[in-house]
Structure formats: C-alpha cells, structure tokens
Amino acid sequence: MDTFISLDHGSGGLASQNLIGNLFLKYLTCPQLRDLEDCAVLGEYSGRIALSTDSYVVDPLFFPGGDIGCLAVHGTINDLAMRGARPLALSLALIIEEGFSLHSLEKVIASVAAASEAAGVAVVTGDTKVVPRGKADGLFINTTGIGLASHRHDISGKKAQPGDAVILSGTLGDHGITIMSRQAGIDIGGDIASDTRPLHRLVGALLENDAGEVHVLRDPTRGGLATTLCEIAAASGVDIAIEEERLPIRPAVGTACELIGLDPLYLANEGKCIVVCDRDRAEEILQIIRRLPEGRDGALIGWVGESRTGGRVSLTTGIGGSRLLEPLAGQPLPRIC
Amino acid sequence: MNLADGFRSREVTAPLVAEIARCLERPVRIMEVCGTHTMSIFRHGIRSLLPEGITLLSGPGCPVCVTPIRHIDAFLAAADLDRVTVATFGDLIRVPGSTRSLACARAQGAQVEIVYSPMDALALAQRQPERIVLFPAIGFETTAPTIAATILAAERLDIANFVVIEANKTMPAALDALMSDPQLKVDGLLCPGHVSAIIGSEAYRPLAERSRLACAVAGFEPADILAGLLSLVRQINEGEPGVENCYTRAVTAAGNGRALDLIDRVFEPADSEWRGLGTIAGSGLRLRERYRRFDGIARLGLDVQPAQEPKGCRCGEILKGRMLPPDCPLYGKACTPLRPVGPCMVSNEGTCAAYYRYIGVAQERV
Numbered sequence: 001m002d003t004f005i006s007l008d009h010g011s012g013g014l015a016s017q018n019l020i021g022n023l024f025l026k027y028l029t030c031p032q033l034r035d036l037e038d039c040a041v042l043g044e045y046s047g048r049i050a051l052s053t054d055s056y057v058v059d060p061l062f063f064p065g066g067d068i069g070c071l072a073v074h075g076t077i078n079d080l081a082m083r084g085a086r087p088l089a090l091s092l093a094l095i096i097e098e099g100f101s102l103h104s105l106e107k108v109i110a111s112v113a114a115a116s117e118a119a120g121v122a123v124v125t126g127d128t129k130v131v132p133r134g135k136a137d138g139l140f141i142n143t144t145g146i147g148l149a150s151h152r153h154d155i156s157g158k159k160a161q162p163g164d165a166v167i168l169s170g171t172l173g174d175h176g177i178t179i180m181s182r183q184a185g186i187d188i189g190g191d192i193a194s195d196t197r198p199l200h201r202l203v204g205a206l207l208e209n210d211a212g213e214v215h216v217l218r219d220p221t222r223g224g225l226a227t228t229l230c231e232i233a234a235a236s237g238v239d240i241a242i243e244e245e246r247l248p249i250r251p252a253v254g255t256a257c258e259l260i261g262l263d264p265l266y267l268a269n270e271g272k273c274i275v276v277c278d279r280d281r282a283e284e285i286l287q288i289i290r291r292l293p294e295g296r297d298g299a300l301i302g303w304v305g306e307s308r309t310g311g312r313v314s315l316t317t318g319i320g321g322s323r324l325l326e327p328l329a330g331q332p333l334p335r336i337c
Numbered sequence: 338m339n340l341a342d343g344f345r346s347r348e349v350t351a352p353l354v355a356e357i358a359r360c361l362e363r364p365v366r367i368m369e370v371c372g373t374h375t376m377s378i379f380r381h382g383i384r385s386l387l388p389e390g391i392t393l394l395s396g397p398g399c400p401v402c403v404t405p406i407r408h409i410d411a412f413l414a415a416a417d418l419d420r421v422t423v424a425t426f427g428d429l430i431r432v433p434g435s436t437r438s439l440a441c442a443r444a445q446g447a448q449v450e451i452v453y454s455p456m457d458a459l460a461l462a463q464r465q466p467e468r469i470v471l472f473p474a475i476g477f478e479t480t481a482p483t484i485a486a487t488i489l490a491a492e493r494l495d496i497a498n499f500v501v502i503e504a505n506k507t508m509p510a511a512l513d514a515l516m517s518d519p520q521l522k523v524d525g526l527l528c529p530g531h532v533s534a535i536i537g538s539e540a541y542r543p544l545a546e547r548s549r550l551a552c553a554v555a556g557f558e559p560a561d562i563l564a565g566l567l568s569l570v571r572q573i574n575e576g577e578p579g580v581e582n583c584y585t586r587a588v589t590a591a592g593n594g595r596a597l598d599l600i601d602r603v604f605e606p607a608d609s610e611w612r613g614l615g616t617i618a619g620s621g622l623r624l625r626e627r628y629r630r631f632d633g634i635a636r637l638g639l640d641v642q643p644a645q646e647p648k649g650c651r652c653g654e655i656l657k658g659r660m661l662p663p664d665c666p667l668y669g670k671a672c673t674p675l676r677p678v679g680p681c682m683v684s685n686e687g688t689c690a691a692y693y694r695y696i697g698v699a700q701e702r703v
Contacts, residue, residue: 184453260453263380319350319559321382323695329674330431 005100010130019128023106027113028092030122040124042089042146050085050147052076057140060182061104065174065193068141069111071270074198075221076145077119081200082217082273084155084207085147090116092126092143097136108139119198121145153207159215160236164304165282167275169202169289170195170297171248172225176267177256184260190252197271202294206275206285214285216276224266226313226325228274233311240313242302242325265315266328276304344558345381353563354386360570364390366522367569368658370512371529372399372686373557379695381559391566394658395691397511398529400476401428401684402656403611406644408473408504409434414639415471415502416447421637422470424458426480427451429473431683435644438683455480455487455501462491462499471633474501478535481505481622482596485603488624488631500633503624506609508532509540510620516548521658525551525569530561530584535600537592538582551578554588603628612680613653652679655688662692669693 008015025034032040056072066074073090080087092112096105116123149155174195181192199219206214216236220228225247233240249264257264271294277285282300289295313325343349369375375395378384384393397403413434416423423439430439430451443449448468452458455472462470474484484501491499508529515521528541533554541552551572555565561584568581582588600622609621624632634641646653649667654660662668667678674690677683682690 184451185457186453315382317380317382317559318345319347319381319383319386321385321559323379323382323385326674326694 003102005096005098005102005105005130007098007130007132010096010128016128023102024109024126027109028116028123028126029113030124032122032124033126040089042124045088045148047148047150050080050083050149051144052079053142053144054079055140055142057137058179059137060179061108061139063178063182063194065178066196066270067108067111068139069108070115071194071196072141072143073112073115073119073121074196074270076143077121077198077200078219078270078273080145080147081198081203082155082219083149084153084203084214084217085149086204087119087121087145087147087200089122089124090143090145092123092141094126094128095136095140096128096130097138098130098133100138105139115198119200121200150207153210153212153214155214155217157216157218157232157235160232160238160240160276160304161215162238162304162306163279164215164276165279165300166229166240166242166302166304167277167282167286167289168225168248168299168301169199169273169275169295170271171250171253172269172272173249173253173257173264173267175270176224177253177260177262177264179268180260180262181256186260191250192252192256195269195271197294199271199273199294202273202289202292205288205292213278213281214275215278216274218274220269220272220274222268223328224264224268225274226263226265227327229313230325230327232274232276233307233313236304237307237311239305239307239311240302241305241316242313243316244318246299246301248297248299265325279303344556344560349560350563353560353567357391357563357567357570358388360567360574361388361390362574364392365524365570365573366392366394367525367527367566368394368396368523369527370396370398370508371532372402372684373531374398374527374529374555374562375688375691376686377557377559377562379691383559383562387566391570394523395655395688396658397515397611397614397656398477398508399681399684399686399688400480400506401432402652402680402687403506403613404429404432404475404504404680405610405612406434406646407610407641408475408502410644411502411634411639411641412439412471412473413437413442414641415633415637416442416449418637420468422448422450422461422465422468423473424450424452424461424470425473426453426475428684428686429475431677432680433647433677433683455484456490459487459491459496459499462496463494466498469498469500469637471637472499472501473504475504477506477508477529477532478600479531481507481604482535482593482599485599488603488628489599491631492628500631500636502633503604503622505604505622506611507606507620507622508536509544511611511614511617512541513544513547514614514617514620515657516544516550518657523550523658524573525553525578527562527565527569528552528554530554530556530587533584533588533592535593535596537590538580538588539590540592541580545578545580549578552580554580554582554584556584556587613656647678650679652681652689655681662689665689
C-alpha cells in the first residue's frame with residue numbers, strides 16, 4: 001500500500017481508480033458518486049436554482065475545531081444558505097501535491113464525508129488532480145454546491161433597510177484566530193477552536209415562518225464582520241451602526257487578538273451569519289437563532305440607518321466613543337509590539 | 338474576565354472624560370508619541386469623547402514609519418540574494434522601498450517570512466543551515482532587548498547564519514530633537530508605555546525640564562490614556578510641567594534594568610537616520626565590536642544608497658506632527674491602505690492608516 005500520493009494517482013489510470021475505489025468511495029457513499037459517471041444527474045426539483053463555488057487553501061490543513069475537508073463542505077453550504085437556498089448537492093474537486101500523505105488524505109476525505117452526512121447534503125460528483133511537488137501546497141479543495149431558493153424569499157445583500165436590526169448568530173473571530181495563531185506557531189491553548197459548521201438549518205428555521213422580514217443573510221468569512229457589514233451597507237445604500245458592547249467575543253479570542261495585535265472585527269468566521277431583519281421581528285428572530293446550537297451565542301449587535309455618509313459602518317466603542325469601520329485592506333498583519 | 342475589562346468600562350472612563358473637560362482651561366496641543374497609543378485612541382473612539390480644546394498630534398512612534406527608505410531598500414537587496422531568507426515582523430512586509438516592498442519581492446520569488454519574535458528568526462536559521470537568515474532589527478527600546486537577547490543566543494549556540502540589519506532607534510534623543518523644533522507647538526507629551534517600561538519614566542525628566550513640557554507616561558487601555566491626558570491637562574493648567582507616571586503597573590522610575598543591560602551588552606548608541614526627521618545624534622543603536630559579525634550589511638556586502646522620498650509624500654511632516662493626514666495631497670487618493678505610498682499609511686500603527694481606518698462621522702474634528 002502506498003503511503004503518499006504520486007503523479008500516477010492523478011493519471012486517470014489504474015492508480016487513480018484504486019484511489020477512488022479504496023479511499024474516496026470508502027467514505028463517500030452517495031449512489032450518484034459511486035456510479036462514477038462523468039456527471040451526476042439529480043432528481044426533479046421545481047424552484048429557483050442556486051449555485052455557488054468556493055476553493056479552500058487553508059494552511060494548516062488540520063486545526064482545532066476542524067480541517068480543510070469539513071471546511072470545504074460547510075463553506076459552500078453556507079454560501080447557498082446565505083441566499084436563503086436549501087442546499088441539495090455538492091461537488092468535490094481535489095488538487096493534490098505529489099508526495100502528500102495518503103493518511104492525511106484519508107483523514108480529509110473522512111471529514112468531508114462526516115460533514116456532508118451530518119449536513120444531509122451529499123457529494124454527488126468529484127474530480128482529482130495531482131500536480132508535481134512544489135506546484136501546490138499539499139492539498140487544495142474546491143466544492144460547488146447546488147441548491148433551491150424558495151419563491152417566498154428574496155434574500156440579498158442589497159435588501160437592508162433603514163430601521164432594520166442587525167443580528168449576529170454567535171461569537172466573532174474564532175476561526176480566524178485559530179488559523180492565524182497556528183500559522184504563527186503560537187499555541188494559545190484554552191478553548192480556542194474554529195467555528196466551522198453548516199448554517200443551512202439555522203437559515204431554514206429562520207425562513208420557516210418568515211413573511212419577508214428577513215432581508216439580508218451574510219456569513220462574515222474572510223474580511224470578518226467589519227468588511228461584510230461594509231459590503232452590505234454599500235450594496236443596500238444604507239448606514240449601519242453597531243455597538244462594541246453587544247459583540248459576542250470569547251474571552252480567549254479577545255485575549256489572543258490583543259496578544260498578536262489583531263482586531264476580531266476583521267477575522268474570518270466559518271460558522272456565523274449576519275441577519276439583517278425587520279426591527280419588529282428582531283427579538284423573535286433572535287430567539288429562534290438562540291434556540292439552535294449553532295446560534296446559542298447570537299446577539300443583536302446594531303441597527304441600519306438612513307445613508308447620511310454614503311453607506312458607512314460605524315461602531316460605538318465600549319467607552320462610548322465612535323469610530324468608522326472600513327473594509328479590510330490587504331491581509332491582516334500582526335503588529336510589532 | 339479579561340484583565341483589560343476594568344480599563345475599558347464606561348464606569349471608569351466616563352468620570353475621567355468629565356474631569357478632563359472640567360479641568361481644561363485653554364486649548365492644548367498634546368502629542369501621543371507611540372503608534373500603539375495612536376491606534377488605541379482611534380480604536381476606542383477617544384477623540385470623539387474629548388472636549389474641542391484638546392488637539393491630539395501623532396508623533397514619530399511607529400517603528401515602521403520612521404525606518405528610512407534606504408533601510409527598506411537594504412532589506413530588499415538582501416531578500417534578492419539567492420541564499421538569504423528575510424525573517425521580519427509582519428508590519429514591515431508591505432512598506433514600499435524605492436521601487437517595491439518585501440511583499441512584492443516575496444511574490445517574485447524571494448524568501449520572506451513573517452516572524453513574531455527575533456528568536457523565531459534564529460530558530461529559522463537553525464532549521465535552514467544552508468541559508469543566511471536576516472532579521473531587520475527595527476523598533477525602539479521595546480524590541481531592542483529581545484534582539485539583543487537573540488544575538489547573545491546566536492553567539493552562545495554558535496549559529497553563524499543569522500544576521501541583522503541594525504535599524505533600531507531610541508526615543509529620548511529623538512524626542513529632544515523634535516521638541517526643539519520651534520514650529521511644533523506642543524504643550525504636553527503622552528509618553529509611550531512600552532518604551533517607558535524599558536527606559537523608565539525618569540528618562541523624560543531632562544526633556545520635561547529643558548523644554549518645560551508636561552509629560553505623562555500612559556498605558557494603552559482607554560482608562561490609561563484618559564488618565565494620562567488628565568494628568569497632562571492638570572500639569573499644563575498649573576504651569577508646572579513635569580513627569581507623571583500614570584502606568585505604574587508596568588513602568589517604574591528607573592525602568593527594566595535587565596532589559597537595559599541586554600541592550601547595553603550588545604549595542605552602543607549611534608547616530609541614526611529617522612524618516613522625516615533626518616539624522617539625530619545618539620538616537621540609534623549599533624552592534625558593539627564584539628558582535629559586528631552579526632551585521633548583515635557587511636556580511637552580505639550590501640550597498641546601501643541614500644534614497645528619494647516618493648513624490649508628494651508628506652510622511653515626514655506627519656511624523657513630526659506638523660501636518661495631519663488629510664492635509665497631505667496624496668492621502669486617500671494616490672495613497673490608501675491598499676496601495677500605500679508612504680509608511681504612515683502602510684503600518685498598522687501609522688497615523689495615516691489610523692486616520693483612514695477610523696475617522697468617523699463624529700470625529701471629523703481632529
């Protein structure tokens with residue numbers, strides 16, 4: 001038995017077939033995938049088709065709270081969910097660097113399978129390529145998701161309205177600080193772990209009794225809460241004001257951010273969503289969110305106002321000061337001292 | 338509970354804000370020297386809480402910002418050498434030199450790594466014995482002790498493939514030079530907490546007496562900064578400027594003897610070029626004779642030429658507190674955090690970056 005991936009595994013020949021049969025299909029059991037056809041043919045659905053794709057290049061591949069496999073499943077499910085779509089199926093494409101450990105690959109595929117099963121969204125088609133050593137960084141994954149968006153809802157980043165409430169479904173910065181501290185080789189310890197998880201059930205619960213009061217759903221991934229709110233404010237032509245005291249941040253995450261010199265408002269999240277909704281239903285919506293495990297730390301964090309300054313986002317600080325939140329420029333960098 | 342929470346609660350800060358407003362008798366101009374102060378003031382929206390009579394100027398306390406272009410060019414020249422890895426603090430990576438930044442060099446194939454401590458750079462040198470690892474030694478008295486400790490460790494462990502480019506700066510002489518500028522009318526100095534933890538609050542005494550300047554050493558939490566500002570306002574009112582240590586949980590009068598000793602063992606005072614301020618006597622650190630073999634410029638045979646400031650860039654004036662970022666013709670137009678022209682826009686702690694990021698609706702008055 002090989003212990004690492006060779007170029008042969010991507011040749012399409014016998015080694016590829018062995019890899020697919022012995023490893024991928026051991027974990028990924030959807031009938032459409034097992035057929036090994038050129039594409040999967042799904043059932044008949046009526047409704048508006050939602051389609052999203054995302055590539056995953058996270059370093060390290062394994063981190064507290066998850067790994068690149070479950071992240072690739074959750075991330076694409078969440079992108080579908082953020083338009084109010086019900087995810088139906090996923091594709092899984094791997095680009096593997098020659099020499100990558102088969103054991104690690106198996107762990108990743110097992111994680112993809114577990115995440116897909118737990119979410120109830122099957123991987124129905126896939127692809128594997130192997131590139132020579134040095135041409136990729138271990139393993140890259142792309143997933144594409146297909147979903148159904150209901151006719152009843154028109155969820156979009158352009159729909160925030162003055163007077164709306166802004167709700168965040170949980171704590172900030174957990175994923176970002178986990179990855180950045182690992183990259184920095186700093187073991188912060190404590191209870192810091194990625195928050196990677198699927199949000200489609202939370203969105204399903206929100207939209208079940210919704211009559212158009214939920215206006216915007218967005219997951220604040222790269223760029224963090226601040227950048228995502230800036231995007232919503234610009235797309236909707238509104239101002240957004242949030243309050244620092246209302247932001248749920250785990251103490252360990254807050255401390256780690258202080259230590260490394262990062263702002264939790266700009267760190268990536270992989271299992272949180274921003275809900276912009278009608279003020280009158282905000283409390284009820286918050287209760288729905290908080291009843292679910294993925295939303296138990298949910299909080300109302302601010303309000304949407306008329307655009308007086310051209311789609312800006314402001315923060316009232318803990319001491320009552322005010323400052324503007326700008327989109328992230330470049331990548332977040334740690335400070336010198 | 339986070340240790341900092343008590344210093345961020347409105348119950349603690351609101352009375353300080355009220356007392357500052359009550360005590361202020363005339364308009365005052367206060368310079369916060371340290372980039373971390375600048376960041377904290379913006380991040381917590383402190384300007385929006387202060388009475389109109391207080392003008393805050395940002396000083397030359399961002400280590401990246403005061404590093405002259407020719408030093409950045411030297412880091413880049415080193416990065417271009419096949420056998421060299423540049424291991425640097427993250428702040429430095431996007432700072433443009435004459436033609437490009439370390440981030441550009443990395444994209445073009447140079448080995449540039451971000452480290453959190455010079456010790457990490459030394460560990461990298463141990464892991465890469467076939468390469469020379471260069472650490473750009475920037476920063477003030479805060480980074481100098483760890484750099485000195487790293488050089489001592491390199492000597493002890495006999496690691497020959499680790500070098501630095503000595504660009505460290507020290508604060509008192511630079512502040513002295515700055516405060517002797519007749520155009521800069523500053524009533525009080527919010528002295529840097531981290532630097533003061535090393536050099537001690539008494540280090541500002543000669544400056545305070547000579548320039549009749551109110552000095553307050555302050556930490557970085559909102560309550561620390563407000564307490565420092567209140568001390569300054571009171572000192573100015575009473576006409577008896579001196580040095581007050583408002584950060585006693587970290588700063589002593591004499592400073593950190595062990596850290597100072599480390600600096601003294603490895604470095605000796607030297608003249609140093611500050612971006613925007615020019616060369617200031619005795620404001621930098623040079624490796625002592627015994628440690629000269631760790632000097633990257635000599636070791637790699639780098640040719641460090643004087644460099645031109647980018648056209649139109651006013652970072653020099655901004656670093657001296659003579660100009661505010663919005664007064665610079667490039668600010669927010671040719672120079673943004675995504676495409677910074679000058680160092681004040683690129684560094685996290687740079688005044689222009691802080692203005693760009695944080696100036697809010699309620700804070701148009703600065």
